[in-house]
Amino acid sequence: MFAIGVCYNEGMMSTQSLPAVQTPTMLDFISHSVAQTIRIGLRLGERLQSGDLVLLLGDIGVGKTHLVKGIVQGIGSEDLVTSPSFVLINEYRPGPKAQRSLASARIHHIDLYRITEPAELTGIGLEEVLDRYHDICLIEWADRAATWLPQEHLAIYMQHLAEDKRILRFVPQGKRYYDLVETLKQTAFG
Numbered sequence: 001m002f003a004i005g006v007c008y009n010e011g012m013m014s015t016q017s018l019p020a021v022q023t024p025t026m027l028d029f030i031s032h033s034v035a036q037t038i039r040i041g042l043r044l045g046e047r048l049q050s051g052d053l054v055l056l057l058g059d060i061g062v063g064k065t066h067l068v069k070g071i072v073q074g075i076g077s078e079d080l081v082t083s084p085s086f087v088l089i090n091e092y093r094p095g096p097k098a099q100r101s102l103a104s105a106r107i108h109h110i111d112l113y114r115i116t117e118p119a120e121l122t123g124i125g126l127e128e129v130l131d132r133y134h135d136i137c138l139i140e141w142a143d144r145a146a147t148w149l150p151q152e153h154l155a156i157y158m159q160h161l162a163e164d165k166r167i168l169r170f171v172p173q174g175k176r177y178y179d180l181v182e183t184l185k186q187t188a189f190g
């Protein structure tokens with residue numbers, strides 16, 4: 001359905017590792033704890049809008065689900081975030097604190113870890129949630145669905161640096177996401 005890119009490297013999509021070359025449109029954060037990762041997610045979630053797509057990439061246990069916890073809180077949902085590893089897609093509702101424009105939106109938290117080949121993507125409901133233009137989609141292991149995903153998105157690459165230390169590299173694709181990262185640079189931790 002869509003043309004793609006998570007992150008291009010000489011025409012190929014990189015998988016779990018950080019894009020090797022940093023460009024001015026990207027944004028790096030270092031997290032030293034679970035609490036900091038959640039706080040980074042919170043700052044991002046506060047700035048998400050209806051229709052946004054966030055891809056989360058990184059090895060097992062790097063902290064993708066904890067980042068999603070923060071994002072979902074930042075959007076204003078009071079729902080409990082759990083790993084959708086077995087059900088593949090969790091759905092959360094924005095709560096009373098969410099922006100009014102998100103009141104009828106849903107947050108789809110998708111985990112594609114169990115997908116080993118593209119044929120397995122049909123029938124899990126991924127296309128349906130991506131077609132819901134007013135909703136927000138957060139996709140862990142998004143590289144497993146690379147050719148299915150919209151070209152415009154915010155990709156977040158996470159990597160272990162030490163036991164509790166992580167680097168998070170925000171890589172925007174498309175104007176909406178360049179603007180979002182620019183806003184984060186100027187406002188989130190200033």
Ligand SMILES: Nc1ncnc2c1ncn2[C@@H]1O[C@H](COP(=O)(O)OP(=O)(O)OP(=O)(O)O)[C@@H](O)[C@H]1O
Nearest residue numbers: 031032033034037059060061062063064065066164
């Ligand atoms: N700075 C940090 N940020 C996030 N998690 C951290 C950090 N330091 C340590 N951790 C630990 O790393 C683990 C991250 O788990 P989490 O489920 O968020 O990872 P994940 O990337 O979603 O894994 P999976 O690929 O299995 O879905 C937790 O046990 C958490 O306590």
Ligand SMILES: [Mg+2]
Nearest residue numbers: 064065083140
């Ligand atoms: Mg996870």
